[in-house]
Amino acid sequence: MKRSLAFLTLSVAAFLLLAPVLVALLGATQPSEVIARGSMAWLPGGETARNLGEALTQGAGTAPVWRLLLNSAVMAAGIAAGKIVLSLLSAFALVYFRVRGRGIAFALIFLTLLLPVEVRIVPTYDVVVKMGLSDSMGGLILPLLASATGTLLLRQFMRDLPRELVDAARIDGAGPLAFFWHILLPLSRTSVAALGVVLFVYGWNQYLWPLLIVTRAELDTVIVAVVKMIGTGEAMSDWGAIMAAAILALLPPVIVVLALQRLFVRGLISAEK
């Protein structure tokens, strides 16, 4: 295939992926009344500051967007950090210890691979409500930690490490925890960072679970709240502010993925395969 044809095809594809974001950006610069009339202009307007300010400080029938962004950030960071800690500890236990019943422990953790959150959402909801965790950050984060992908990734990473490491550590008199802290943890840094990027995006973009478990507007995540702003999609909505909010909602994970592209691709491929 000719290079110019490949270039043309790729340009069209890249544009089609970007186009809806560009139009949302355009919407965020224009007065909501004009958009609501169905007469949005093809050129940027002068309402960016007003729309952005309105979204950030007032929201649109929701909590202010700064608060929503904070909720999403805490949730995503909590899911990433929590899963990393759980996975590091359990992978360490599974790889470096001779214990009875290890097979059962591994099978129990491994089982969670079978069920995405969406499948067990209704029964999990009952359990979380009974525990009094609805409408809390703990209720948002904890159920999403029940997954095996991080454990599998780190288990594989630890298995691939040379055995001389642990032999040398033991000769030096290091116990398991010293080995974990001083040798294993520093070596795991890149794998952990790669996993962290993937988990942050996963946490930020959660939808069904936050939609169910949160009933107080000030605890909403930004992804759920932007959909609530649109409601039934009536023309009277404050479209300029909503599009400003939508852009703010999509930027953090997109920036993380683009800024850490190498790390992200590596983490994604080893976490999911």
Add this chain to the structure above:
Amino acid sequence: MSREAAAREPFGEAVLPWLLLAPQLAVTGIFFLWPAAWAFWQSFHISDAFGTSLIFVGLENYVLLAEDPLYRDAVVRSFVFASLVAGFALGVGVGLALLVENGARRKRVWQALLTWPYALAPATAGVLWLFLLHPSVGLIGTALVRADTGWDWRINGTQAFLLVVGIAAWKQVAYNFIFAFAALLALPRSLIEAAEMDGAGKARIAWSIQLPLIAPTLFFLIVVNLVYAFFDSFGLIHALTRGGPANATETLVYRAFVDGHVNHDLGRSAAQSVVLLVVVAALTLLQFRAMGRRP
């Protein structure tokens, strides 16, 4: 063998490993095993008239599901939806990966331009396209209405279904691109150079060498795309159509959400959770087969 095992598992402490495993096992038990067992149990019961106790009804919830034409429609619709989304997203994603690998300079720039939608939530993808295509607000939507095309997915079920398929696939192209591109990059250059020296064109190389060699990745992607279409599409459907108009975009997960959380029909929704569980388990077993075959 025993020496290797001893080296791999050097620590003999009996309690410590269980302490290390405890947090993950606790989370798994409380938020995974318990709810799953509870759903299984509930699926054989119904609530009594006061909602205070459960009455054992055997397989009745499942029989009712199987006899419900709305549910049967949702089953068929989900599989049609998932096949369309998976086919489209995989075809386009792999095609773009081949183009970047074989025909483009500045591969890193293209990679960034085609990767970023991975980070977009399906629900947000729905919001962006809604703004573009809304019949009375959107740039393209209002133009379509003015051109007398009868464009309004809010009352036209076919339009709504195709719209949801299109956006779900649009969002998933990036995922397929990322994996296909990584698999292509990992192929040995020498194979392709040898084929070039034999005079094979790029299209021939793609079809006869590259695609067969990344077949395990492609198979893995088919399964992941199906799981995505079944489950992750919920946010998109909720943002855009709420399953409507007249159930035209209602998938199995959406149906379970409606029965469990809108209608509070616990036995019925538990039975649906179990059905979904079987679907995912089957897909995951397929995926393990793909993993086993991957080089």
